[in-house]
Amino acid sequence: MSLTREHLAQEIIDAGRFLYGRGWSPATSSNYSTRLSPTEALLTVSGKHKGQLSLDDVLATNLSGNSLEPGKKPSAETLLHTQLYRWRPEIGAVLHTHSVHATVLSRLTPEDFIEFEDYELQKAFSGVSTHESRVRVPIFDNDQDIARLAAKVQPWLDAHPDCVGYLIRGHGLYTWGARMSDALRQIEAFEFLFECELKTRSLSNHKA
Numbered sequence: 001m002s003l004t005r006e007h008l009a010q011e012i013i014d015a016g017r018f019l020y021g022r023g024w025s026p027a028t029s030s031n032y033s034t035r036l037s038p039t040e041a042l043l044t045v046s047g048k049h050k051g052q053l054s055l056d057d058v059l060a061t062n063l064s065g066n067s068l069e070p071g072k073k074p075s076a077e078t079l080l081h082t083q084l085y086r087w088r089p090e091i092g093a094v095l096h097t098h099s100v101h102a103t104v105l106s107r108l109t110p111e112d113f114i115e116f117e118d119y120e121l122q123k124a125f126s127g128v129s130t131h132e133s134r135v136r137v138p139i140f141d142n143d144q145d146i147a148r149l150a151a152k153v154q155p156w157l158d159a160h161p162d163c164v165g166y167l168i169r170g171h172g173l174y175t176w177g178a179r180m181s182d183a184l185r186q187i188e189a190f191e192f193l194f195e196c197e198l199k200t201r202s203l204s205n206h207k208a
C-alpha cells in the first residue's frame with residue numbers, strides 16, 4: 001500500500017525536527033524529500049527553517065525537478081534529489097544536511113573522496129555486511145549552479161551503483177534510502193564516521 005502525501009509530509013517534518021535537533025541542519029540549511037509516486041517527489045520548499053516545518057512546507061515535483069505546485073518555491077537543490085529518484089527506482093527518501101563535521105572534513109580533504117575502512121558502523125549502510133569493506137564517499141566541489149553540479153554527480157552514480165552518499169565540499173552531505181528510516185540511519189552512520197575520522201586525524205597530527 002502506498003503511503004499518503006500527508007504521511008510522507010509528516011515523515012519530512014519529523015526528519016527536520018530530528019536533524020535540526022542534532023545540529024546537522026542549522027538555520028534554513030538542508031533539504032529533504034520522499035518519493036511520492038514512480039514519477040513524482042515530495043520535497044521541502046526553499047528557505048524554511050528545517051526544525052520548524054509544517055505540512056504546507058513541502059511541494060510535489062516531477063522527476064525532472066519541475067514544481068507541480070505553482071505557488072510554492074522549490075528547494076534550490078531540487079535537481080540533486082530528483083536525479084537520485086530517476087537513477088534508482090528503489091530509492092524512497094533523500095536527505096541533505098549541513099553538519100559541522102561534514103563541512104570541516106570535506107574542506108580538510110584535498111582528494112576527491114574519503115574512504116572508510118574497518119569501522120563496524122559501516123554495516124549501517126545499505127548493502128554493507130562487514131567492517132572488512134571499503135565505503136568510498138566522493139567529494140564534489142561546491143557549485144551554486146545546481147544543474148552543473150548534478151551533471152558532475154551523475155557519472156559517479158552511474159559508475160558506482162552501490163554508492164550510499166556523497167559530500168559537497170564546504171557544504172554538506174547527500175544520502176538516501178528505500179525509506180525515510182533508512183536515510184536517517186545512514187545520516188547517523190555518516191556523522192559518526194565523520195567525527196571518528198576528524199578525531200583520528202587530529203590525534204595523529206598531535207602525535208607527529
Ligand SMILES: CSC[C@@H](O)[C@@H](O)C(=O)COP(=O)(O)O
Pocket residue numbers: 027028029030031044045046047048074075076077096098
Ligand atoms: C542557509 S544556506 C543553504 C542553502 O544555500 C542550501 O545549500 C540548502 O541546503 C537549503 O536550500 P533550500 O533552497 O532551502 O532547499
Ligand SMILES: [Zn+2]
Pocket residue numbers: 029030031077096098171172
Ligand atoms: Zn545545502
